[in-house]
Amino acid sequence: MAELLTSAQMRAIEGAVIDRGAVTGLDLMERAGQGVVDAVFEEWPELARSSHRATVLCGPGNNGGDGFVIARLLKQRGWEVEVFLYGDPAKLPPDATVNYGRWAELGSVSELRKTGAWVEPLLQADLCVDALFGTGLTRPFDDDHAEALGAYVLEAYNNIFSGARAPYIDRIVAVDVPSGLCADSGRVLSAQGAEETDPTKRSGVCFGADLTVTFHRAKLGQYLGEGPELCGKLVVADIGLWGGVTGAPPVRQVDAAVLRGHGLRPDVGKRADQHKYSHGHALILSGLSGKTGAARLAARAALRVGAGLVTLGTPHAAVTEVAAQLTAIMLREIDTPETLTRVLADQRLTALCLGPGFGIDRAREFLPCVLAAHRATVLDADALTALAEGETAFAALHDRCVLTPHAGEFERLFPDIAARLAEPPTKGPAYSKVDATRDAARRAGCPVLFKGSDTVIASPDGRCSVNAAVYDRAAPWLATAGTGDVLAGLIAGLLARGFAPDHAAETAAWLHVEAAYSFGPGLIAEDLPEELPTVFRTLGL
């Protein structure tokens, strides 16, 4: 189980190990610098074969200290190295001061000025080392430097609005975090109101990288928001620290190990002595005629993920349409909330799914009855919109519900939280999608799965995980109509099987991306459930 750390958690882990006298900050800085050099040669083996030219940009804190170590290690290999410092050498923290001194015996340090004298060497370098700011970034670049950096970053190499990159610098490695990116939120810090005077400052300035080498554990901001794109590729270097987060629940990265813990074991959690009713019965409520596709997708996903039985609760007018397209999935006519209440008297129905293609008016009508049933329930799509309208319905949410909003639905459900998340981040650590989802889950009293390529799942007690489809798990072809309905169905199927709501959400989100990744480009929503058997087999589940 991988924990994703905040800056404060990383500092606490480092501090605890140093306090025990097991290692010094200087040792850690040396290992960090070495870790970056090793990762650079691993990524670009051509650089290891002979000496080259590097420009190292150092900042005023320990990130800059790492930069001085890297400069020295490269110089010792015969490289031509130019070092620029942003800040006053007299104000460097102690370990960075030591490494500044060690470097000063080998080469000079120029001031990183607004004049941009550093831009020319940077353009000619084979490697640019960004050691300006790491986990200590607390505010956006100061105006004068932002001007120089901004002009350069935006125009010459990394246009963060269009994502276009000019091919000026071959290789940029970020030490720990791309400078300008908040390590906790994955957001680029920007000056308040800057966009009013200068549109190029709207998203702030960040030094995007081809490779980011972080230490001990990945940081949250490397998996959220703009983080993955700006990090390029992410490598975690072991610098001999140990220990994890204490106190508050850590944010975990969902992975196969987490899933096994949730019950998705080699037999997919099923035993030979069990029968279909041992694996639960999911009821997916379908929309009206012409709108039944979403619920059918969800139902198929629920069945594929292992629910013993799946029934589509279908309005009378849509029965023929739905019946024509079902085989293993069962059908039950449900026209009114009263009928639903009668159907739910059968306690073998272990999970419900309301929302996909259901229609907002009908969702409004059915929601009270669905919530009153106190079953494990996924609320998605139209059910979320209906939920956002009524305080009574919201108050009826219980801890066996799972809410699965995309950004638009999240804004409708939690307007104040969404507004806070939308504010330009001017200070680090900035309010993040993790913070927002945790706040939402606390208010709702049930797990919330906030969708996106950086899906966040939070529970009311603060437990939280991230299922990010980024780096080597990127599956942008998931952004196609109906994939959200499949996700709702996967959660419903797992709830039916008895998974706890947060475990069902995590497991479903992970399988959803695995299935998309396994299928590849060209994917449409229908393909996702059909890809699950391959995913299970590949994983040895």
Ligand SMILES: NC(=O)C1=CN([C@@H]2O[C@H](COP(=O)(O)OP(=O)(O)OC[C@H]3O[C@@H](n4cnc5c(N)ncnc54)[C@H](O)[C@@H]3O)[C@@H](O)[C@H]2O)[C@@H](O)CC1
């Ligand atoms: N925590 C750890 O265990 C380790 C940390 N190391 C390095 O230390 C870094 C953290 O060091 P620091 O906490 O000193 O933080 P940073 O080096 O990231 O920067 C903090 C300094 O920059 C200033 N600052 C922040 N935002 C600024 C802005 N916009 N303009 C001008 N100045 C600004 C702060 O006032 C402070 O002086 C990590 O990112 C990593 O590179 C490594 O040496 C290895 C171990």
Ligand SMILES: Nc1ncnc2c1ncn2[C@@H]1O[C@H](COP(=O)(O)OP(=O)(O)O)[C@@H](O)[C@H]1O
């Ligand atoms: N770029 C992306 N990378 C990975 N997953 C994505 C991306 N864009 C969307 N998704 C996922 O696809 C699904 C889309 O759901 P949703 O927006 O509800 O669509 P729909 O209503 O059409 O089913 C979500 O699970 C979301 O996390």
Ligand SMILES: [K+]
């Ligand atoms: K950096």
